[in-house]
Amino acid sequence: MGSSNSQLHVVALSGAGMSAESGLKTFRGADGLWENHRVQDVATPEAWERDPELVLRFYNERRAQLYRVEPNAGHRALAELERTHRVSIVTQNIDNLHERAGSTSVLHLHGELDLARSTADPDLLYPLEGRPIELGDRCERGSQLRPHVVWFGEDVPELQRAAALVETADVLIVVGTSLQVYPAANLAYMAPPGARKFVVDLEIPDSAGLQGFDCREAAAGMALPKLVGELAEGEM
Ligand code: APR
Numbered sequence: 001m002g003s004s005n006s007q008l009h010v011v012a013l014s015g016a017g018m019s020a021e022s023g024l025k026t027f028r029g030a031d032g033l034w035e036n037h038r039v040q041d042v043a044t045p046e047a048w049e050r051d052p053e054l055v056l057r058f059y060n061e062r063r064a065q066l067y068r069v070e071p072n073a074g075h076r077a078l079a080e081l082e083r084t085h086r087v088s089i090v091t092q093n094i095d096n097l098h099e100r101a102g103s104t105s106v107l108h109l110h111g112e113l114d115l116a117r118s119t120a121d122p123d124l125l126y127p128l129e130g131r132p133i134e135l136g137d138r139c140e141r142g143s144q145l146r147p148h149v150v151w152f153g154e155d156v157p158e159l160q161r162a163a164a165l166v167e168t169a170d171v172l173i174v175v176g177t178s179l180q181v182y183p184a185a186n187l188a189y190m191a192p193p194g195a196r197k198f199v200v201d202l203e204i205p206d207s208a209g210l211q212g213f214d215c216r217e218a219a220a221g222m223a224l225p226k227l228v229g230e231l232a233e234g235e236m
Contacts, residue, residue: 011169017176021072060132074220075101077228115148175200
């Protein structure tokens with residue numbers, strides 16, 4: 001069972017809906033706010049310039065919350081798929097729930113909540129393990145630390161690496177993303193012509209680009225275990 005699939009490359013492109021059932025809020029919910037904040041007040045370089053204390057507090061709260069939640073059945077299903085397939089996760093999420101579920105190849109397009117980054121040298125990263133970043137916390141070169149997250153208006157340094165993964169996908173699973181934020185959303189449309197493509201979302205995004213996708217309109221925690229089962233059994 002499944003061993004004949006071992007060379008097939010599955011790429012999962014995940015967004016905030018992936019972690020919703022773990023208790024983390026999505027970005028574009030009904031109120032348009034992210035945890036009671038407008039994104040431009042907490043997730044832009046301008047916000048950091050204007051009020052770094054607010055930005056740090058916001059991400060410190062998100063990081064603390066991370067340690068109160070657990071991976072859900074959807075994360076676990078993608079981790080289990082590694083038994084039968086080569087699996088690459090490309091996530092827009094800054095949480096670490098894919099890793100904690102056991103996925104071994106996780107590329108974070110928008111950074112990682114649990115890392116601090118030097119404001120002098122983007123290559124200087126520091127594990128936080130849940131600790132807060134405070135004003136005055138400095139890197140070894142003496143500059144203020146900031147969250148290792150990609151804010152609106154900033155470059156997405158991992159984009160090329162992510163594109164290279166999607167371009168070699170035999171199976172692409174787009175899960176829990178509204179596909180409204182670019183350049184990340186472009187990745188959904190970059191699988192090779194022969195790839196099998198799936199969308200898993202509570203509300204399938206209304207995008208002409210999703211023609212040719214097998215759409216599963218359901219919660220990730222329900223739909224992914226089923227889809228992974230089908231892939232592992234070689235039914236598709
Ligand atoms: N299962 C599957 N999908 C779900 C679930 C669920 N349990 N709950 C919500 N969804 C879907 C929603 O229907 C929506 O399509 O998840 C999607 C979440 O969309 P967004 O909130 O826009 O999140 P995302 O696409 O990840 O946002 C992209 O925007 O704010 C920035 O950098 C941030 O990475 C983020 C980026």
